[in-house]
Amino acid sequence: MLILARHGRTASNAESRLQGDSDIPLDEVGELQAKNAGAYIRDRWDIDTIFTTSLQRSQQTAVLAGFSPDILEVDDRWREISFGEFEGRKVEEVAPDLGTRWRADINYRPKGGESLPSLHTRVTEACAEMTERAADENILVVTHATPIKSAVIWATGGDPAMILKLWVYPGSISVLDNWGGSAVLLEFNRHIHT
Numbered sequence: 001m002l003i004l005a006r007h008g009r010t011a012s013n014a015e016s017r018l019q020g021d022s023d024i025p026l027d028e029v030g031e032l033q034a035k036n037a038g039a040y041i042r043d044r045w046d047i048d049t050i051f052t053t054s055l056q057r058s059q060q061t062a063v064l065a066g067f068s069p070d071i072l073e074v075d076d077r078w079r080e081i082s083f084g085e086f087e088g089r090k091v092e093e094v095a096p097d098l099g100t101r102w103r104a105d106i107n108y109r110p111k112g113g114e115s116l117p118s119l120h121t122r123v124t125e126a127c128a129e130m131t132e133r134a135a136d137e138n139i140l141v142v143t144h145a146t147p148i149k150s151a152v153i154w155a156t157g158g159d160p161a162m163i164l165k166l167w168v169y170p171g172s173i174s175v176l177d178n179w180g181g182s183a184v185l186l187e188f189n190r191h192i193h194t
Contacts, residue, residue, distance in 0.1 A: 001045060002134040002176040004151055005142045007061040008033035009170040016091045020083035026060045033171025038065025040173060040192045048137035053079040062142040077126040080144035084113020106161050120160040123150040135178040148174055155183040
């Protein structure tokens with residue numbers, strides 16, 4: 001299995017701000033979400049390998065989920081997209097402009113940021129490697145919203161532009177598996193917290 005957990009909520013999430021690759025910690029709600037996600041994961045799977053990104057919200061979530069920081073492996077192919085000049089701004093302020101630009105040109109890259117295809121390429125490379133391993137082991141990746149959307153689109157054979165049409169809750173779980181050498185989606189966006 002390849003278990004994808006989105007980090008818990010941050011103050012930026014709570015304020016509806018784009019945080020992208022800014023290094024922002026979890027807030028109190030996010031800490032609870034991480035603990036609840038961890039209980040759900042540990043109750044269902046014996047995890048063999050855990051990957052996080054270098055961002056503290058990813059690593060905090062893994063540790064609060066009950067996993068030792070000593071066993072975490074960093075793989076920044078799972079790092080959140082960089083929104084460049086839009087980082088830190090309220091979603092409602094930038095969504096019309098950013099969404100319009102990405103819908104008009106999927107290759108659009110915000111100044112100082114990353115394009116959706118660039119993110120999709122790095123995530124799908126990680127997915128291909130990890131789903132092959134997932135035939136024999138349970139891998140947990142504690143990551144971010146856009147990489148999870150990208151992984152789900154990859155597993156289902158969708159178009160990367162679909163990233164703009166999916167939502168991933170903080171602290172939620174999505175699961176991919178390897179069936180006969182092919183990735184399949186078993187769960188998407190399981191929202192477990194109270």
